[in-house]
Amino acid sequence: MSAELLQYPNCGADIETTDDAEHEHEVAELEVDDAADPPRIILGAGTRDLWRCKNCGRVLGVS
Numbered sequence: 001m002s003a004e005l006l007q008y009p010n011c012g013a014d015i016e017t018t019d020d021a022e023h024e025h026e027v028a029e030l031e032v033d034d035a036a037d038p039p040r041i042i043l044g045a046g047t048r049d050l051w052r053c054k055n056c057g058r059v060l061g062v063s
């Protein structure tokens, strides 16, 4: 994991703690199937926790 703090440029909100982000559980994990040309995006077997900026609602990333 990176130790860098997030600053979300879209709205300028500082994302430093879980109080600043909304946590949505269990979004699908995506995988890239390189066997196809162009590579396809397919559903993986697992799930990830998704985080959203509380200020503007944009997705910050997954963990």
Ligand SMILES: [Zn+2]
Binding pocket: 008, 010, 011, 012, 013, 053, 054, 055, 056, 057, 058
């Ligand atoms: Zn934001």
